[in-house]
Amino acid sequence: MKMKAALMYGPSDIRVEETDKPICPEDGLILKVMSVGLCGSDIRNLTTDSRKGNYPFIYGHEIVGFVDEIGEEEKKYKVGDRLFLFPGTYCMECDECISGHSENCSNTEVAKLAGTGGFAQYVSISGEKIRRGGIYEIPDDVSFDAASLGEPLTSVFACLENVKVEYPDTLVIIGAGPIGCFMAQLAKIRGAQKVIMIDLNDTRLEMAKGFGVDITINSSKEDPIEAVQKLTGGKGADKVISATPANATQTQSIHMVRKGGLAVFFGGVPKGSMTELDCNLIHYNNIWIKGHFGASYSQSKRAFQLAISSSFPTEKFITHILPLDKINEGIQLTRTGEAIKVVLHPFDN
Incomplete structure (x- = not known):
């Protein structure tokens, strides 16, 4: 049996065509x-030689849908169940998992179970993915579109929890993309x-005001460091999050923090790039620097629960819903800043 899919044949060479439908595993x-959802990491992978010539390949990890078929040995779910697939998979046995950092699971075989395609x-x-966990049921009264945002919210939820963003913080977010907007909304909650939101794109900055942002700074028009220092009476912000794929914003961040x-x-x-940091400033100002990646199973579950709750305006972030055939248009809309979040529909629904 055939299905429609967006196959990547190389950098920026994505073709929507028919391919073989996967065979149902006996126990899956x-x-x-x-x-x-169309994620920033998807766009980075789709527009670079991410597979080093190993093509074609199907990306996409913000996945929701319903069970179409089950194997003879599968007992947990039934046909018709509405499911959210968290792409991370953890062994819960290695030192990293046991220490509470399952997002850094060192079991590479288990990590390969992460959902994509x-x-x-x-x-x-x-x-095995079903047994390892990270699959959550979607209530009937929650749309698939809203539920799909449970994945990008996960890492944001984990980050703000881990660095304890709270009252009465002044928070600077560099990068007004989907992740930055999620951060702003959740920070207010x-x-x-x-x-304070910083970006180069006026369109994105204007849209960010709808997600809890109090002040915007266009760093192409004014010095963002000077602007943050002025807005904080020369003290700097309590916390600064660099949420861009640029070394320069990491460099700037330590000059904005108190x-x-x-x-x-x-x-x-x-990969392989280096960030220049003023180490004397870090040393004498007692500045802490933390890297953030991923989320634990606990955080993924709670982020999903937040995404499907009335406490978080999930669907407000979705600016464009497109058929899968228009994935290339979705990439362009995101890269130009016209879209906050693009959600794709593989079926006409």
Whole structure:
């Protein structure tokens, strides 16, 4: 049987065409993908030689849908169940998992179970993935589109929890993309009193004001360090999160944070690149620097619960819903800043 999928044949060479539908594992299931979010990491992978010539490949990890088929040995789920697939998979046995940092699980075989392949009409879920966990049921009254945002919210939820964003913080977020906007909204829920957003794109900055941002700074028009220092009476912000894929914003972040404050490196930068840091400033101002990646199983579950609750305006972040055939248009909309969040529909629904 055939299905429609967005296959990557090389950098920026994504073709929506027919391919073989996956075969249902004896102890697993086939999920019919109803909504799949277009993530910044997907766009980075799709526009670079991420597979080093190993093509074609199907990306997409913000996956929700319903069970289309189950194997003879699968007993946990049934056909028709509505499921959210968290892409992280952890062994819960290695030193990292046991210490509470399952997001850094060192079991590479288990990590390979992480969900991808969502830019297609169907995905296969193995029995081992089901046993290891990270699959959550979606209530009937929650849309698939809203539920798909449970994945990008996960890392944001974990970050703000780990660095204890709370009352009465002044928080600076560098990067007004989907992640930055999630951060702003969640920071306000957690009690932050002032959220300052920095970006180069006026369109994105204007949209960010709808997600709890108090003040915006366009760093192409004014010095963002001077602007933050002025807005904080020369003290600096309590916490600064660099949520861009750029070394330069990491460098800037330590000049925006107060003495004893915290700079968070959230966005991944090009592999092998180095960030210049004023180490005397870090030393004498007692500045803490923390890297952030991923989320634990506990945090993924609670982030998903928040995404599908009335406490978080999840669907407000979705600016464009497109058929899978228009994935290239979705990439462009995101890269230009016209979109906050693009959700793709593999089926006409």
